[in-house]
Amino acid sequence: MNTPDRNRIDWEELKRRMDGIRTALEQDSNSSRKETLLHRARRLAQPLPEAATPAEGALDCFCFRVGDSRFLLPATEVVHTFRLREHYRVPGMPEEMPGVLHFRGDLVGVVDLRRLLRLPAGEPSVAAIVATDGNTVALLAEESEAGRALAPQSLCPVPAHFSEPWQRFVKAVTPDLAMLLDLAGICQFLRTLQSY
16 A cells, blocks of 8 residues: 555655754844843843832731631741641640640640631641740641731721620731731730639
8 A cells, every 4th residue: 555645754855944944043043132132131231120128117927817817926926837737635725725736846835816716617727836925836827828017007906896805816907907916915815724
């Protein structure tokens, strides 16, 4: 059986056509290559735009989610964040502080913000090791978000209709309803729980 000629590839003709294209590109590209390189050099020689800097007195914050709520903590209070692998339940601990986790050779108390703030149950996946006034605890969250800088004048007082734990543990609210937590207040509350 003979194969039809249309299925055969004429390699010599293909090579001639490729050589013609290469020659045309080389002739055209020598001048355009110089123009392209000049254009790139001019663009790279331009001064960089000034980076946006936070406003004077802005508060850098760590942001995270628990349920449908977003919370903020001053970045100066956040020691470390990581994906939660495990924490150990300790029998007899209050529900707000159900156990401990191991962090850099120390046992750190775990604070379940859902229970502390009486939010619906959920599955935490992030731990934030936070410290203030000599107290170190791990706050459980569902996800962390990009940090943000807050202008102090943008913070609003906690609305009066917020329930008791929110009034106690939230310092301020942003216009987009992210809540700035009062870590010192949370730690003080945990100390009263542990004294029983």
